[in-house]
Structures are given as C-alpha cells and as structure tokens.
Amino acid sequence: MRQLRAELGRLGITADLHHGYGMALLSVWVxxxxxxxxxxxxxxxxxxxxxxxxxxxxxxxxxxPAATARRIAQRYTDLRRTHPMSRLIEELHS
Known part of the structure; x- marks a missing residue:
C-alpha cells in the first residue's frame, strides 16, 4: 500500500494511509x-x-502499483469534478 501511495504522490495525489487487522486503507477523496x-x-x-x-x-x-495508481487517478479526476472541496477546506489549504 505504501508503494501505491508513493505512485499516487508521483501523480500529484495525496492520500492518508491507515492499517490494522490485516487490511490497509488509503483515503484519497470523497x-x-x-x-x-x-x-x-x-x-x-x-x-x-x-x-x-x-x-x-x-x-x-x-x-x-503504478498501473493501479493511474487507474485510481482517473477516478480521482472524475470525483474532483463532481465533488469539489468544501469552502472551509479550500480556505484551510490556501
């Protein structure tokens, strides 16, 4: 999962990694x-x-993981268009 997170980072996509109980989760976007x-x-x-x-x-x-990251990046792009950041989060990022 760390490799996938790194590949997403190369594509300019940040994600939070969580793991435990034999599973790992990578939170990318809504x-x-x-x-x-x-x-x-x-x-x-x-x-x-x-x-x-x-x-x-x-x-x-x-x-x-590189091919997977490219596929996730496509979904990420679609979601960014349909689920933009809230105004509050945009203000925190500026």
Whole structure:
C-alpha cells in the first residue's frame, strides 16, 4: 500500500494511509477509498449494478502499483469534478 501511495504522490495525489487487522486503507477523496488485503487493491468505480443495485468495485493485483495508481487517478479526476472541496477546506489549504 505504501508503494501505491508513493505512485499516487508521483501523480500529484495525496492520500492518508491507515492499517490494522490485516487490511490497509488509503483515503484519497470523497467516495474514493482504496483497500487492500495484501493481494489486491479494491475501490468503488462509481457505478451501481443494475442487477443487484449495489456498488461495483474495481479490483487490481498489488503486483503493479503504478498501473493501479493511474487507474485510481482517473477516478480521482472524475470525483474532483463532481465533488469539489468544501469552502472551509479550500480556505484551510490556501
């Protein structure tokens, strides 16, 4: 997960890393949390299954964190457009 976080950093994306109980979570943006069990990365791709009505998740092997980071960056870009920072958070960042 640290490698994925570093790859996201190379793309200009910061994320908070949390771990425990055999899982690691990388909080990237609103509705974008990546989690890993050490074998794969998973995150919500933004779609709802028409069959089940549940969120559909994207799954990537942990073997190529650079490719995974590029895919997450696409979702991040979409979410930044649809879920901008609140005014309060923008003021804290300026």
């Amino acid at each position: 509705d974008l949390v990546v989690w890993s069990d050490g074998l794969r990365f998973l995150w919500w791709g933004g779609q709802i299954s028409q069959t089940t009505g549940r969120r559909t998740y994207i799954v990537h092997s942990t073997g190529n």
